[in-house]
Amino acid sequence: MAETIINAQKKINKMNSKKEIISPLPPLYARWTDELLGGPIPKETEADCSNCVRITQDNTLPLPDNTCFHPKIKCCTYYPSLPNFLVGRILKDTDMPALPVLHARIDNGFEVTPLAVKSTPVHNFLYNKIVDLGSGGFGRAELLRCPYYIIDKGLCGIWKHRYSICSTWFCKHLRGQTSRDFWLSLRDLFSDGIEKSVSLWCFSQLNPDVKALEYSLNTSTLPNLSALELDMRVDPIQQKKLWGNWFGKEKEFFIQCGELVEELTWNDIRKIGGILIESHERVVKNYYAKLFDYTLPDRLKLNVHKIVEVKSGYYVLYTYSHYDPIELPIPVFESLRYFDGRPVPEIMKQIKEEKDISFDDSLLQLFVDFKLLVPL
Ligand code: SF4
Numbered sequence: 001m002a003e004t005i006i007n008a009q010k011k012i013n014k015m016n017s018k019k020e021i022i023s024p025l026p027p028l029y030a031r032w033t034d035e036l037l038g039g040p041i042p043k044e045t046e047a048d049c050s051n052c053v054r055i056t057q058d059n060t061l062p063l064p065d066n067t068c069f070h071p072k073i074k075c076c077t078y079y080p081s082l083p084n085f086l087v088g089r090i091l092k093d094t095d096m097p098a099l100p101v102l103h104a105r106i107d108n109g110f111e112v113t114p115l116a117v118k119s120t121p122v123h124n125f126l127y128n129k130i131v132d133l134g135s136g137g138f139g140r141a142e143l144l145r146c147p148y149y150i151i152d153k154g155l156c157g158i159w160k161h162r163y164s165i166c167s168t169w170f171c172k173h174l175r176g177q178t179s180r181d182f183w184l185s186l187r188d189l190f191s192d193g194i195e196k197s198v199s200l201w202c203f204s205q206l207n208p209d210v211k212a213l214e215y216s217l218n219t220s221t222l223p224n225l226s227a228l229e230l231d232m233r234v235d236p237i238q239q240k241k242l243w244g245n246w247f248g249k250e251k252e253f254f255i256q257c258g259e260l261v262e263e264l265t266w267n268d269i270r271k272i273g274g275i276l277i278e279s280h281e282r283v284v285k286n287y288y289a290k291l292f293d294y295t296l297p298d299r300l301k302l303n304v305h306k307i308v309e310v311k312s313g314y315y316v317l318y319t320y321s322h323y324d325p326i327e328l329p330i331p332v333f334e335s336l337r338y339f340d341g342r343p344v345p346e347i348m349k350q351i352k353e354e355k356d357i358s359f360d361d362s363l364l365q366l367f368v369d370f371k372l373l374v375p376l
Pocket residue numbers: 047048049050051052053054055069074075076169170171172
């Protein structure tokens with residue numbers, strides 16, 4: 001029991017440690033969020049991507065359970081759609097190991113628009129079939145590994161310029177759902193706000209051709225995959241309409257987009273994105289404040305959870321995420337049944353009298369962050 005309480009204390013201490021507060025975001029996004037938040041973002045030290053916590057030790061298949069990932073994939077069963085300005089930054093950064101992959105994508109032209117180098121419809125179709133944890137495909141199917149992943153190094157080949165979804169996803173969080181809420185809000189700010197608005201802004205700065213704009217804005221997709229989509233072939237007539245006066249100069253276009261965003265401040269981003277960015281910004285700031293707030297609710301009750309394993313003297317529980325289970329000594333877990341929405345001090349007194357167990361605030365905070373206990 002002591003061990004789990006000590007671990008809980010360690011997690012809370014990590015959030016408070018100045019040493020751990022280094023932005024985990026890529027440089028451009030880190031600069032904008034520093035200006036937006038006025039303070040640093042706590043690093044998710046539980047999900048160390050350079051020493052992935054999810055991969056199996058023996059590198060053999062089949063993998064032991066659906067939350068273990070293949071060592072040659074990690075969580076990169078994904079195909080990002082890179083906005084034009086990030087494409088430009090990658091093209092200019094000769095240190096990026098996946099640069100040849102991006103060059104090949106642009107040379108091929110398939111799903112390469114003035115707004116983005118997109119994922120492929122086939123990958124999207126297959127990805128939608130495996131996102132459910134039960135399929136066992138996420139993090140394990142080599143067919144769906146991201147093309148920008150460098151297999152022999154086990155690393156992202158565009159790490160310094162990765163986009164919203166890749167920058168904000170972590171398999172484990174220091175403060176459970178409290179941290180995840182923040183990262184999801186930041187993901188939405190970047191993906192729905194910044195990446196859409198800023199890529200359009202770059203486009204408008206460089207391309208006055210209204211027909212090309214019309215074709216770029218048309219995101220309607222057919223319900224079924226066409227032969228062109230399955231084979232990743234480009235229709236040259238459509239491609240000319242899509243690129244207008246930049247046809248044949250696509251890489252130059254992307255590089256100029258990358259240069260355009262170089263000097264943009266957060267205030268510039270606000271002006272470009274207007275009410276959309278402002279709205280996301282309010283949500284992000286709200287969740288950012290919660291990352292540093294350790295106020296416990298007055299009343300708590302036990303939330304839905306799933307016991308997935310019984311070890312000697314411990315339960316392993318899924319609470320807010322299947323990827324981030326918590327281990328609890330059986331007596332501690334059983335005393336949580338007392339939490340029925342009454343005031344917390346009253347419940348703590350009863351647990352002390354009947355079970356002779358006391359929780360300190362940091363352990364209660366951990367239960368709240370991991371949604372094992374929720375406010376009434
Ligand atoms: S976020 Fe991905 S790469 Fe990082 S530790 Fe988790 S599974 Fe591994």
